[in-house]
Amino acid sequence: MPSVTWAGRSHQLAAGETVLDGLLRNGIEIAHACKAGSCGSCMLRAVAGEIAARAQVGLKDSWKTRGYFLSCMCVPEASLELAEVGAEARIPAQITAVDHLSDDVLRIRLLPERAFEFRAGQYLTLIRDSGLARSYSLASLPNERELELHVRLIPHGRMSTWLNQPETIGSNVQLQGPSGECFYVPGREEQPLLLAGAGTGLAPLWGIVHDALQQGHTGPIHLFHGALRPGGLYLREQLEALAASRSHFSYTPTVLNGPEEGRISVGAIDSIIGTTYPKLVGWRGFVCGDPTLVRSLKRKLFLAGIAMGDIYSDAFLPSV
Amino acid sequence: MHIMSTSNATLFEQLGGQAAVEAAVDNFYRKVLVDERVAHFFDDVDMDRQRGKQKAFLTMAFGGPHNYSGKDMRTGHARLVAMGLNDSHFDAIVELLGGTLKEMGVADELIGQVAAIAESTRADVLGK
Ligand SMILES: Cc1cc2nc3c(=O)[nH]c(=O)nc-3n(C[C@H](O)[C@H](O)[C@H](O)COP(=O)(O)OP(=O)(O)OC[C@H]3O[C@@H](n4cnc5c(N)ncnc54)[C@H](O)[C@@H]3O)c2cc1C
Ligand code: HEM
Numbered sequence: 001m002p003s004v005t006w007a008g009r010s011h012q013l014a015a016g017e018t019v020l021d022g023l024l025r026n027g028i029e030i031a032h033a034c035k036a037g038s039c040g041s042c043m044l045r046a047v048a049g050e051i052a053a054r055a056q057v058g059l060k061d062s063w064k065t066r067g068y069f070l071s072c073m074c075v076p077e078a079s080l081e082l083a084e085v086g087a088e089a090r091i092p093a094q095i096t097a098v099d100h101l102s103d104d105v106l107r108i109r110l111l112p113e114r115a116f117e118f119r120a121g122q123y124l125t126l127i128r129d130s131g132l133a134r135s136y137s138l139a140s141l142p143n144e145r146e147l148e149l150h151v152r153l154i155p156h157g158r159m160s161t162w163l164n165q166p167e168t169i170g171s172n173v174q175l176q177g178p179s180g181e182c183f184y185v186p187g188r189e190e191q192p193l194l195l196a197g198a199g200t201g202l203a204p205l206w207g208i209v210h211d212a213l214q215q216g217h218t219g220p221i222h223l224f225h226g227a228l229r230p231g232g233l234y235l236r237e238q239l240e241a242l243a244a245s246r247s248h249f250s251y252t253p254t255v256l257n258g259p260e261e262g263r264i265s266v267g268a269i270d271s272i273i274g275t276t277y278p279k280l281v282g283w284r285g286f287v288c289g290d291p292t293l294v295r296s297l298k299r300k301l302f303l304a305g306i307a308m309g310d311i312y313s314d315a316f317l318p319s320v
Numbered sequence: 321m322h323i324m325s326t327s328n329a330t331l332f333e334q335l336g337g338q339a340a341v342e343a344a345v346d347n348f349y350r351k352v353l354v355d356e357r358v359a360h361f362f363d364d365v366d367m368d369r370q371r372g373k374q375k376a377f378l379t380m381a382f383g384g385p386h387n388y389s390g391k392d393m394r395t396g397h398a399r400l401v402a403m404g405l406n407d408s409h410f411d412a413i414v415e416l417l418g419g420t421l422k423e424m425g426v427a428d429e430l431i432g433q434v435a436a437i438a439e440s441t442r443a444d445v446l447g448k
Contacts, residue, residue, distance in 0.1 A: 302367065303350055308345075
């Protein structure tokens with residue numbers, strides 16, 4: 001069995017065990033969240049030994065050459081000597097504001113210590129001093145000074161509960177990323193765009209809508225936002241105002257249950273989309289949020305005629 | 321896509337190569353997902369990954385370059401055989417494949433050649 005050397009001590013890995021699991025099993029605290037190669041928080045550096053390409057998917061070339069790899073995706077064939085990632089991989093940031101967008105959605109503003117480059121709709125991973133890491137989509141635009149996140153309060157959620165305290169304002173955290181392929185790519189500016197998400201799935205879609213408008217997209221842009229109750233349709237006034245001022249932008253708020261009220265559609269978001277647009281041939285789609293909903297929406301959009309290559313998505317997988 | 325009529329072009333070339341696979345994959349996959357006979361085999365697989373596998377399937381059926389052995393086909397479909405995969409499902413897939421090619425305007429003679437390649441994998445796919 002291969003072994004891994006960490007801080008001068010060697011640890012044996014079990015058969016088929018990832019570097020991350022092996023280190024955690026030996027009581028070594030390594031930041032991690034998704035264990036699926038997407039959040040990036042478990043990134044380490046190999047100072048000696050071979051890393052398979054699979055453990056470096058999505059990393060910048062300059063990082064790959066320095067031996068950076070995702071420890072949750074790495075089952076080494078031979079022994080490795082490891083080190084923590086350098087300061088270039090994580091950007092310190094200060095939490096500057098926390099407020100409520102709805103009963104259970106927080107808006108978090110962050111000021112990074114140096115430029116954090118991203119494309120609207122991508123996500124970052126927020127890492128606390130304790131090593132607790134969680135991924136959040138960016139709702140802000142690259143040209144804004146502060147970063148904005150929409151965080152749903154999860155009962156007993158370790159990160160979201162911590163964020164929801166007055167003393168969190170002013171705290172320092174580390175940012176890693178950005179990651180994700182769910183963003184607006186300029187070109188084909190006449191193509192109609194459909195964006196759909198429930199709950200905080202709105203965060204990246206908000207960014208993508210504004211980005212597409214700023215980049216001069218001319219085709220229709222239709223955003224569907226779903227919530228359980230009308231109170232969960234946060235940023236509704238702002239989106240209605242945007243729809244009123246931009247003739248090619250439409251916004252449909254939807255709730256799963258509840259009385260018909262104003263312009264809110266009642267029903268499952270995927271059936272409401274299906275009724276509005278039985279055919280979506282030639283469209284581009286963006287779907288974000290709850291993994292089950294993302295899966296079913298992707299399928300719906302694909303069957304309605306959107307080419308698979310034109311469907312962009314981010315599933316908010318819970319941490320493990 | 322251009323038409324190659326030289327008789328020494330391979331089937332894969334005559335169909336249009338990798339571009340034909342790209343052109344066929346979304347339509348074929350849509351047919352599979354809405355066909356009640358076979359849709360349930362594709363239910364719990366991630367769509368993006370599945371699309372890659374559909375491309376592998378089409379490349380193989382079009383006589384293109386691939387690295388699958390008969391043994392790979394056996395192990396790859398063993399989970400499905402355990403779910404009840406049988407000749408009727410196999411026939412349905414060959415039918416949907418033929419329908420996809422027909423819609424793309426591929427000549428019947430070439431569709432026949434594709435069906436023959438698919439046929440040659442039947443025993444392995446069904447684990448017989
Ligand atoms: C790519 C990506 C992007 C994401 N973007 C966002 C975003 O923009 N906004 C956002 O709010 N979240 C987002 N998430 C989810 C986020 O990373 C966390 O998983 C979430 O905030 C919960 O973390 P926590 O520490 O508060 O709760 P945890 O301590 O991780 O969880 C506490 C308990 O609640 C359960 N739980 C976790 N999530 C849910 C849920 N959704 N519903 C019901 N139970 C749950 C857990 O299983 C656990 O038992 C994203 C995730 C990914 C992978
Ligand atoms: C007609 C002959 C067939 C050929 C040549 C073929 C070929 C293939 C190939 C190359 C793959 C990808 C394997 C991989 O890379 O993992 C695959 C996967 C798959 N095939 Fe087939 N296949 C055939 C018939 C069928 C039939 C009849 C069904 C079901 C009705 C089916 C269902 C699947 C499924 C669900 C997968 C994905 C398996 C997984 O991800 O676990 N195939 N097939």
